Amino acid sequence: GESVGLHLPTLSVQEGDNSIINCAYSNSASDYFIWYKQESGKGPQFIIDIRSNMDKRQGQRVTVLLNKTVKHLSLQIAATQPGDSAVYFCAENGNTGNQFYFGTGTSLTVIP
Amino acid sequence: DAGVTQSPTHLIKTRGQQVTLRCSPKSGHDTVSWYQQALGQGPQFIFQYYEEEERQRGNFPDRFSGHQFPNYSSELNVNALLLGDSALYLCASTLAGVKKVDEQFFGPGTRLTVL
Numbered sequence: 001g002e003s004v005g006l007h008l009p010t011l012s013v014q015e016g017d018n019s020i021i022n023c024a025y026s027n028s029a030s031d032y033f034i035w036y037k038q039e040s041g042k043g044p045q046f047i048i049d050i051r052s053n054m055d056k057r058q059g060q061r062v063t064v065l066l067n068k069t070v071k072h073l074s075l076q077i078a079a080t081q082p083g084d085s086a087v088y089f090c091a092e093n094g095n096t097g098n099q100f101y102f103g104t105g106t107s108l109t110v111i112p
Numbered sequence: 113d114a115g116v117t118q119s120p121t122h123l124i125k126t127r128g129q130q131v132t133l134r135c136s137p138k139s140g141h142d143t144v145s146w147y148q149q150a151l152g153q154g155p156q157f158i159f160q161y162y163e164e165e166e167r168q169r170g171n172f173p174d175r176f177s178g179h180q181f182p183n184y185s186s187e188l189n190v191n192a193l194l195l196g197d198s199a200l201y202l203c204a205s206t207l208a209g210v211k212k213v214d215e216q217f218f219g220p221g222t223r224l225t226v227l
Contacts, residue, residue, distance in 0.1 A: 043116075099145065102155050
């Protein structure tokens with residue numbers, strides 16, 4: 001099956017610094033990707049998505065970069081805030097596009 | 113605009129029992145997917161319902177079954193519960209395209225504990 005993995009399981013950053021969370025995916029047929037934020041005891045929250053015909057997409061304080069050549073995604077968070085502390089997942093839509101495959105997540109801790 | 117809602121929030125069952133979890137999709141969405149999230153893991157796809165039929169299924173046994181109603185809400189049923197079924201069960205909704213889902217939004221989840 002598909003394999004979506006994250007390079008760093010934990011990440012600690014100082015408040016105000018920028019954060020970069022990385023993700024590798026294995027299915028070259030995936031053409032749609034979503035980054036989710038999950039706080040303790042809550043469901044995943046949609047942050048930003050990107051299609052395979054793009055290599056960069058920006059949202060409010062967040063940017064997603066897609067490198068299809070090496071099957072790599074990254075999520076950049078600008079001016080990280082304490083409220084950004086959570087587990088971040090990337091998800092890909094795989095062969096059929098009807099389901100999403102998630103990695104194990106990266107835990108981001110923001111130090112005040 | 114109501115988001116995805118799930119009930120109950122928490123549930124405790126014993127081995128061998130059966131459980132039913134419920135989900136109402138985000139307003140305007142017609143496709144519901146169910147995921148199981150074990151502690152410390154990413155969500156794992158169970159199945160997806162569209163037009164009241166199961167459209168896609170992940171690698172879960174037949175003990176896991178579901179249903180979608182005409183109003184697009186959905187139920188997840190698990191029979192003969194095992195200790196390993198303890199997890200956070202997430203419902204996600206989307207507006208279906210021809211084949212591929214888009215902008216999938218999750219509910220808060222139901223925490224199931226099997227004793």
